[in-house]
Amino acid sequence: MEKFTTHTGVGVPLRRSNIDTDQIIPAQWLKRVARTGFEEGLFSRWREDPSFVLNQEAYAQGSVLVTGPDFGTGSSREHAVWALQQFGFRVVISSRFGDIFRGNSGKGGLLTAQVAQPDVELILKHLENNPGATITVDLQARTVTADDIVASFTVDDYVAWRLLNGLDDISLTLQHEDDITAYEASRPAYKPVVTAETGAAPRAQIQVSTAPTGD
Amino acid sequence: MGHTLAEKVWRSHVVRQAEGEPDLLYIDLHLVHEVTSPQAFEGLTAAGRTVRRPDLTVATEDHNVPTTPGPVLDLISKTQLEALTANCAKFGIVHHRRGRLGQGIVHVIGPELGLTQPGMTIVCGDSHTSTHGAFGALAFGIGTSEVEHVLATQTLPLKPFKTMAINVTGQLAPGASAKDIILAVINRIGTGGGQGFVLEYRGEAIESLSMEGRMTICNMSIEAGARAGMIAPDETTFAYVQGRPHAPTGADWDTAVEAWRQLRTDDDAVFDEEITIDAATLTPYVTWGTNPGQSVTLDEAVPDPAELGDDDARGNAQRALEYMDLTPGTPMRDITVDAVFLGSCTNGRIEDLRLAASVLRGRHVAPDVRMMVVPGSHAVRLQAEQEGLDVVFTDAGAEWRLAGCSMCLGMNPDQLAPQERCASTSNRNFEGRQGARSRTHLVSPAVAAATAVRGTLSAPTDLDTPTGPGPRHTSDPTHQEVPA
Numbered sequence: 301m302e303k304f305t306t307h308t309g310v311g312v313p314l315r316r317s318n319i320d321t322d323q324i325i326p327a328q329w330l331k332r333v334a335r336t337g338f339e340e341g342l343f344s345r346w347r348e349d350p351s352f353v354l355n356q357e358a359y360a361q362g363s364v365l366v367t368g369p370d371f372g373t374g375s376s377r378e379h380a381v382w383a384l385q386q387f388g389f390r391v392v393i394s395s396r397f398g399d400i401f402r403g404n405s406g407k408g409g410l411l412t413a414q415v416a417q418p419d420v421e422l423i424l425k426h427l428e429n430n431p432g433a434t435i436t437v438d439l440q441a442r443t444v445t446a447d448d449i450v451a452s453f454t455v456d457d458y459v460a461w462r463l464l465n466g467l468d469d470i471s472l473t474l475q476h477e478d479d480i481t482a483y484e485a486s487r488p489a490y491k492p493v494v495t496a497e498t499g500a501a502p503r504a505q506i507q508v509s510t511a512p513t514g515d
Numbered sequence: 516m517g518h519t520l521a522e523k524v525w526r527s528h529v530v531r532q533a534e535g536e537p538d539l540l541y542i543d544l545h546l547v548h549e550v551t552s553p554q555a556f557e558g559l560t561a562a563g564r565t566v567r568r569p570d571l572t573v574a575t576e577d578h579n580v581p582t583t584p585g586p587v588l589d590l591i592s593k594t595q596l597e598a599l600t601a602n603c604a605k606f607g608i609v610h611h612r613r614g615r616l617g618q619g620i621v622h623v624i625g626p627e628l629g630l631t632q633p634g635m636t637i638v639c640g641d642s643h644t645s646t647h648g649a650f651g652a653l654a655f656g657i658g659t660s661e662v663e664h665v666l667a668t669q670t671l672p673l674k675p676f677k678t679m680a681i682n683v684t685g686q687l688a689p690g691a692s693a694k695d696i697i698l699a700v701i702n703r704i705g706t707g708g709g710q711g712f713v714l715e716y717r718g719e720a721i722e723s724l725s726m727e728g729r730m731t732i733c734n735m736s737i738e739a740g741a742r743a744g745m746i747a748p749d750e751t752t753f754a755y756v757q758g759r760p761h762a763p764t765g766a767d768w769d770t771a772v773e774a775w776r777q778l779r780t781d782d783d784a785v786f787d788e789e790i791t792i793d794a795a796t797l798t799p800y801v802t803w804g805t806n807p808g809q810s811v812t813l814d815e816a817v818p819d820p821a822e823l824g825d826d827d828a829r830g831n832a833q834r835a836l837e838y839m840d841l842t843p844g845t846p847m848r849d850i851t852v853d854a855v856f857l858g859s860c861t862n863g864r865i866e867d868l869r870l871a872a873s874v875l876r877g878r879h880v881a882p883d884v885r886m887m888v889v890p891g892s893h894a895v896r897l898q899a900e901q902e903g904l905d906v907v908f909t910d911a912g913a914e915w916r917l918a919g920c921s922m923c924l925g926m927n928p929d930q931l932a933p934q935e936r937c938a939s940t941s942n943r944n945f946e947g948r949q950g951a952r953s954r955t956h957l958v959s960p961a962v963a964a965a966t967a968v969r970g971t972l973s974a975p976t977d978l979d980t981p982t983g984p985g986p987r988h989t990s991d992p993t994h995q996e997v998p999a
Contacts (some may be wrong), residue, residue: 315836318806322945329924331591332581333553333966341674345947366688370707373740373806375924376642377551378658384624396707399742400642404658407648428674458537469660470562473668476531477541480567483530483541488761490771491543492630493570494609498617499628499760500895515550 304439305464307390309363311435313427313445314353317368320389320403325374338379339386354387366393366423366435374413381408391437392446393453394458395420398512399481406459412435413444421449436494439464517781521713521985523767523914524778526655528636530670538671543635544720546621547574547608549599550926551640553633555663556602566606566768568669573630574603575611579619581928582889582916584614592927606666619892619918622646622734622860626726629759633748633759633775638665643860643942645736649729650756653713656737661673676743677787679712680780683720685795686906690974692870693728694862694940694959695772696720696734698800698810706808709741712788715780716746717956720794727753727866735942736863738807747779783942799974801847802944802957811946811976813849819843838946839954840934847972850956854937855967856949857913857960859923862940865898867960872904874964875911877981881970886913887929889921913967925950938966 335448346352353359371394372380377436381404384392389410395417399404405412415423423446427433429507436445437453439460462469473480533540545568552574559565565715566572568692574987576599579592587593596613603610611617617624622643623996625631631647635655638644638968640662647654655780663771673682681700696716701708714736721729722752729746736744753772756762762773809832820843821834831902834844841850857863857871868890890896899905905915923941930950931937936953941948944955956972965973 318831320806320943322924322943322948325577326947326951326995327924330550330926331589331595333557333595335554335557345951370710370740371867373706374656374737376640376656377639378554378660381658385683396710396741398707399710400656400658400737404660405659407658422636457535458672458674469672470564470664471668473539473664473670473672477668479531479539480541484669487541487543488770488774490759490767490774491635492632492763494619494630495761496546496572496609497628497760498615500612 301466301468302433304390304411304452304463305410306436306438307363308434308436309390310359310432311364311366311427312353312359312360313424314336314367315424318370318373319367320374321372321377321380321398325377325383330379334388335382338383342383342387347483351394355432361500362393364393364435364437365389366420366427368419369394373395373398376400378408379411391418391463393423406456408463409463411439411454411455411463415444415451415453422449423451428515454514455475456467465470491514517784519780519784519786520651520715520745520778521678521720521743522677522749523635523911524636527634536673539670540636540673542665542669542671543570543571544625544630544637546625546637546639546644547662548578548641549576549595550578550623550974551659552602552662553595555659555666555739557665559666564664564667566608569607571669572608572666572920574599574608575618575621575624576613578920578924579916579927580919582919584917589928596824601746614893614917616893619894620863622862622921622927623863623891623895625940626730627892629756629761632762632771633752633758634778635743638671643734645742645744646730646734646860646901648733648736648743649726649776650725650747651745652741653745654919655742659911676713677711679709679714679715680786680789681716682789682791682861683794684791685720685793686719687720687721687794688796688959690961690976691797691799692959692961693731695800697794697798698802698807698957699797701730701739701808702789702800702810703733703778703792704739705740706806707740709736712741714739714741716744725866726751727864730864731846731861735807737857738942746774777911781917788880798964799959801962802888803839803841803847804832805944805946805959807942807944809835809991810957813847813972817841817843817845817847817848848977850972851936851970852884852938852956852966852972853935855884855963856922856937856939856941857887857963858889858921859941860891861942862960863895865895866919867940868899868904869902871960871964872907873960874975875968876878876907877967878911879977880912880967884967884970886967887916887922888913889916890918893918922949924948925953938963
């Protein structure tokens with residue numbers, strides 16, 4: 301994962317709250333098996349509207365998204381994070397994030413900077429009055445600076461540490477493989493293990509031969 | 516001080532705890548489907564890793580499958596389904612494929628196969644994993660990076676959740692259902708109200724619900740922003756689990772039940788937050804907007820944004836009403852629908868189908884309405900057919916489909932056309948959720964069935980006495996109660 305220390309880029313004001321991940325990337329884009337190419341799907345339904353903020357020239361190089369509360373609610377699709385990153389975003393600023401989206405962002409290196417709503421409002425107004433204005437996000441100092449506006453933000457300490465050092469979660473966990481093995485030895489015997497067993501149809505004897513088979 | 520149900524399950528799964536770091540939690544069951552897994556398997560392979568516990572991992576196809584027989588025609592979907600098949604073969608993961616017993620929506624098959632049990636930690640790359648909390652499991656949705664993490668390590672680093680008690684006192688009145696409880700909860704705390712919390716649903720109304728009803732409630736916890744919702748396991752839970760293919764047997768069963776009985780929240784435990792809802796006051800809820808918190812009761816009218824709380828709520832409501840093409844003051848019962856969708860991980864279980872069939876028996880879907888009935892799993896489909904429910908649906912003019920996520924999410928071929936309006940038993944009424952520019956009203960199965968008959972949002976009590984033909988299979992011996 302790429303390290304994140306500070307970032308300066310064009311701020312994009314997206315004045316809406318409750319933006320769910322279905323809006324960030326509609327389900328039709330989720331059929332793909334690759335990890336790239338999702339930038340096309342970013343806000344794809346809203347981008348059909350020529351006046352949508354991402355269609356404006358001033359924000360073509362946008363890399364800091366500033367938006368209303370409850371950004372990234374709903375579906376767990378990490379494609380939402382990939383779409384934002386592949387479009388060029390490094391930071392999303394909001395006063396509240398959906399839990400799963402925030403977690404996914406931290407894994408992938410997209411910084412979710414949680415800024416108090418009155419400060420978000422100030423930054424939104426600044427960006428709307430100065431299209432193409434830049435924002436500097438300093439993860440070490442936990443500040444967001446837009447011209448003379450300086451706001452602090454919160455982010456999970458552990459996530460910040462991983463971002464600052466560009467560390468991959470899985471390799472960190474695998475350092476504790478002995479602990480995992482020890483835990484496994486203590487698990488109760490009644491816990492289920494998966495077999496191909498499906499039983500009969502629930503509580504009934506039913507022939508399945510008439511069922512259509514997969515292709 | 517005692518512990519809550521969520522805390523007890525958490526504490527029994529801690530692999531490692533260290534100052535300043537998240538807890539490393541062991542995962543008892545990892546459910547996998549075609550959409551959120553291919554990039555995880557790819558990452559695993561690229562890093563030269565393998566699946567640590569294929570025996571604690573199970574896969575199925577649900578989001579991206581057609582619900583009509585025949586081959587998958589969409590080549591991109593086909594590639595994704597083939598990728599899952601190949602990955603499961605490569606790593607030795609049991610995979611329930613389309614058209615086979617065992618296949619279905621991931622949150623329907625887990626409980627059905629007896630894999631979902633009290634006290635477990637369960638994850639899946641799907642936000643509705645909260646469903647499994649109905650059994651007293653700590654179950655939550657994860658992203659693809661976390662899917663890869665669980666595949667590689669069978670653990671997840673997690674920061675503890677806060678806990679919120681949702682006390683649902685009293686008993687539901689006739690006509691109200693589990694779906695109405697959860698829509699009322701989301702209406703009350705909002706789509707962000709549960710962020711950072713595990714919700715624990717408790718109280719008389721919850722204890723009286725079947726496992727299907729409990730699953731409906733826990734399923735939509737994520738729509739209130741909570742990653743997980745839980746209900747303490749009780750006799751209803753044990754009776755549901757016992758005898759299923761993966762349930763403990765013999766002495767293991769007794770040991771398990773004894774352990775499960777200890778999971779209840781201790782009397783002296785303290786929740787971080789607590790709310791109370793009186794079930795007896797609830798009537799059917801219907802959404803009018805584009806998030807699951809924007810709802811009213813069926814007896815009410817489309818709200819006027821001008822009368823709503825703050826600027827943000829007003830702006831949201833205004834935008835939602837434009838999208839939904841609704842006028843403030845319109846009685847909800849006057850809203851005409853083009854389609855009705857009965858199914859999904861929220862309401863695609865046998866009890867939901869039975870309830871809808873009881874409304875549709877001897878009646879017919881309105882002439883201009885298309886009703887789609889999609890069982891949550893292949894086993895639910897077979898059970899329904901054995902009970903003759905399929906005939907009730909087809910006689911009423913509804914479509915009887917194969918198992919899958921279907922029209923819940925606008926991904927597979929089952930989609931609404933632009934501007935089409937649907938009464939749906941699913942979980943999300945987001946813009947475009949059921950197809951580009953489509954319009955969704957979330958409802959209970961009973962309201963869905965009644966709406967299909969009248970063509971406008973309705974409850975069963977709005978219907979005239981049935982006049983159509985009765986069920987063809989009146990002598991079907993399978994019209995019996997399934998053991999709870």
